[in-house]
Amino acid sequence: MSDKEGDGMTDSDGMRTFKEAAERWQEETQHKRTAHEDTRKLLWIGRHLNHRRLREIDSDTLRDLARARRAEGSGPSTVNRYMALTRAILRRAALDWEWIDRAPRVRLAPEPKRRVRWITPDQARTLLQELPEHQRDACLLALATGLRQRNVLGLKWTDIDFRSRIAWIYGDATKNGEDLQVPLNDTALEVLKRRRGRHSVYVLTYAGRPLKSINTRSWRKALKRAGITNFRWHDLRHTWASWLVQRRVPLFVLQELGGWQSATMVRRYAHLSPSVNARYAAEIDQEFARDSKSQYGPL
Template identity: 45%
Template sequence: TESKIYSAMQKMTNRRHEENWKLRAEACRKKGKPVPEYTPKPASVATKATHLSFIKALLRAAEREWKMLDKAPIIKVPQPKNKRIRWLEPHEAQRLIDECPEPLKSVVEFALATGLRRSNIINLEWQQIDMQRRVAWINPEESKSNRAIGVALNDTACRVLKKQIGNHHRWVFVYKESCTKPDGTKAPTVRKMRYDANTAWKAALRRAGIDDFRFHDLRHTWASWLVQAGVPLSVLQEMGGWESIEMVRRYAHLAPNHLTEHARQIDSILNPSVPNLSQSKNKEGTNDV
């Protein structure tokens, strides 16, 4: 049984990669261009780990609670390696924004202002936004954690949204292009932005001189800026819609200020003749009172 489960996991492919290929294939068919060959992309270790954890819990329940199995198979769940966090300094982010053409520029600004994932931004509808209350929300079926996410809209996010008003009755972020009518004439049309449209993004990165940077790294940038500004990890978890605090701890090293007082304890051990500055300040404050 274990071997069959592992074999099935090895056959898992990246669903989003397949969906993006279908979109490109459909676009090629409409334009009369040859359809690119589909090459499956293996699912990530993290995706496989999630599925294996669910299967492991299910089999354990079948043994211990439902009494359907005498002994549940032993399932080992691989631990995904924590990848490095790639984020931009504010001046780098501004350089990237300046090189992005519209509507990509608005999308990038909105991503940096809210920390939303690319798919959530592209699929954002006006019915998910309340400009008066300055809030937006991501529905459970659209979030990675399968839970609704409330998004507080800051001034930057509101400014970006106001620029999009009137462009489309349903979708927030759209682009304009000319389409050919049956009679051969050209006419402007408004379309929803595509998730897999990377040409303008890669060109903007190249012009801005930024290497090794993905669109999802804008979310890392947003989180990194907030942590460095002193936002608690528990608050960041809620703002970003992360499922567990462990997923947010990868940003903790960016703001180790809360560890400073503890780190100073070693001073009194290595240099007993030198007074601890933090303790001296505390004593001075006490005397003043």
């Protein structure tokens, strides 16, 4: 018996390819909410690694992989997502399946802080005027609710409770996997009422078919006419959050409304309204004001 066989690893395991590891990974993780994203990433990774035996993949191979992704224009965050998936597969091949002795080290690149790009209400009104009706309604819903693009475009009439003024986004369509209850303000309700009767299933449609994408030529041209630069659809969510914070909505409420799992993601908006913290800090004055003749003296 060879040493590898004694350790649980056979000679045939040493001949395994990355393609085999990727296929087994997909079989074992098909229950994941993000399994479709893994599949998309593996199509690209496979072009570089599928033919390679696992034991031949080393740190130099992985540096070349990261370099190839950067060469296609991907930023540090995107490159890291691809490398993290590759690392997870190689680690499982080593630790769980025992196909290789150990997984090579994968170094992730430093990532810049997430950008917060938002527009003013006046800019938003200008943009809305430049958009065609179907995109205007989609944009209004995003600004009124803070919903992500996939949730706005995927909104169905069965998700809407007009009586309770609530829309439901279920866990299989949210980023954190949890159901999200979205309060519908007057702006959102006006859009929904205007869209009624246009499609039996989906809220947002164009020419009788559900909207599939927003980043179209008409969207980009509308931004240009409105004089708005460096702005993505997701920045509508940043805009919604920024407006609420500036109107003194507490961060814990914003976190609940936006369905953020981590408070860290919400704190990036805190600087937009420092007066909110000052107002809450001043509440302690009331405790001392109860007895202005105390040993502390009048306050």
